[in-house]
Amino acid sequence: MEIKIMRNVLDKNQNKADEIRQLLQEKQITMFNFISSPGSGKTTILELICQKFAQKTRLGIIEGDAYTDRDAKRLAIYDVPVVQINTEGTCHLDSHSINKALEQFNLDDLDIIIVENVGNLICPTAFDLGEHYRIAVVSTTEGDDKPIKYPMLFRESHAVILNKTDLIPYTNFSMEQFNKDLKTLNGKIPIFNISSTKKNGLNALMEWFGKRFSRVAEL
Amino acid sequence: MHEIAIVENTFKIILEVARREKLSKIRRVNFLIGEMHAIVPGIFHHAFESAALNTIAENAELNLEIEPIKMRCRQCGHEFIIKDSEYKCNECKSYDLDLQSGKELTIKSIEGE
Numbered sequence: 001m002e003i004k005i006m007r008n009v010l011d012k013n014q015n016k017a018d019e020i021r022q023l024l025q026e027k028q029i030t031m032f033n034f035i036s037s038p039g040s041g042k043t044t045i046l047e048l049i050c051q052k053f054a055q056k057t058r059l060g061i062i063e064g065d066a067y068t069d070r071d072a073k074r075l076a077i078y079d080v081p082v083v084q085i086n087t088e089g090t091c092h093l094d095s096h097s098i099n100k101a102l103e104q105f106n107l108d109d110l111d112i113i114i115v116e117n118v119g120n121l122i123c124p125t126a127f128d129l130g131e132h133y134r135i136a137v138v139s140t141t142e143g144d145d146k147p148i149k150y151p152m153l154f155r156e157s158h159a160v161i162l163n164k165t166d167l168i169p170y171t172n173f174s175m176e177q178f179n180k181d182l183k184t185l186n187g188k189i190p191i192f193n194i195s196s197t198k199k200n201g202l203n204a205l206m207e208w209f210g211k212r213f214s215r216v217a218e219l
Numbered sequence: 220m221h222e223i224a225i226v227e228n229t230f231k232i233i234l235e236v237a238r239r240e241k242l243s244k245i246r247r248v249n250f251l252i253g254e255m256h257a258i259v260p261g262i263f264h265h266a267f268e269s270a271a272l273n274t275i276a277e278n279a280e281l282n283l284e285i286e287p288i289k290m291r292c293r294q295c296g297h298e299f300i301i302k303d304s305e306y307k308c309n310e311c312k313s314y315d316l317d318l319q320s321g322k323e324l325t326i327k328s329i330e331g332e
Contacts, residue, residue, distance in 0.1 A: 001330065001331070001332060002328050002329070002330045003236060003240050003242075003328055003329050003330075003331075004327070004328045005232065005233070005236055005326045005327065005328055005329065006325060006326070006327055006328075007232055007325065007326050008323075008324055008325055009225050009228045009229050009232065009324045009325070009326060010225070010228060010324055012228070013228075090224065091221065091224075092221065092224065094224075122221055122257055123221035123224065126221055126224075126225075126256060126324070148304050150257070151255065151304045151306070152255045152256065152257065152322075155255075155306070181304075183314070184304070184305055184306050184307055184314070185304065185306050186306070186314075187314030187315070188314075
């Protein structure tokens, strides 16, 4: 006999993510989810955000890593609360692990939470964490074909940060192709071309975050 | 890798349904996956077979139906299927599109006795 189910496999993740979004709304907290490949520069960008905003914005960070707390240690020096999630090899964070991490913060003391997801361009995209903004980080050394190869991430992100632009002369990265593909996937998405080590292009990026940090995201 | 997480969740659901329906054997699982999830069918089948070992779904057939990415143009109303990741209306060339299907991760049904 056949038994109809018609259920989304990730419905439990979705339900928890919806609960988180509700909780954050009550606490007037805006949450960001940073997704990228390993080594694209997420943690360095978070360091730059901490340097710019930690003094004036009540920031909290959730660090997702498959193993180790190295990234959390890099960020702890900015005197912001950092909660580490070790996924023990799993390639993405899910809403249940975020929920547990949130319990470790005093949410009344926070306005912004930034989640650094596990480095991976596919898996994290399928798992809603209850965030308000999804940020895709890519670097020029990964090649200009990332948007077209991983369309779901770029379709569903609110901003793209292209890092390591200072290295373009040493790669075959085509800015024209990258922009063209992104436009096809997500015509309205803002793109920030930066070099986090050379500190190029940071003003526009920080201005974008500043605007979103200064007001509560709407559901 | 997300194939494994999806299969793990699938098993939680199908074994729970089988228990409730008092099935002693699951013969077939009918699954619908949207193309947007970039699932690799080979890995999905392999993960499914591994997860099924020593359960009532051991040797069950996995019927994997892939749903193409379908969009509706918000400008001209045209409905079409996305090919080669080109997210542009093939009638009026607008990028303003509304997803109709292609993001499914649905267990449609199980068959067994």
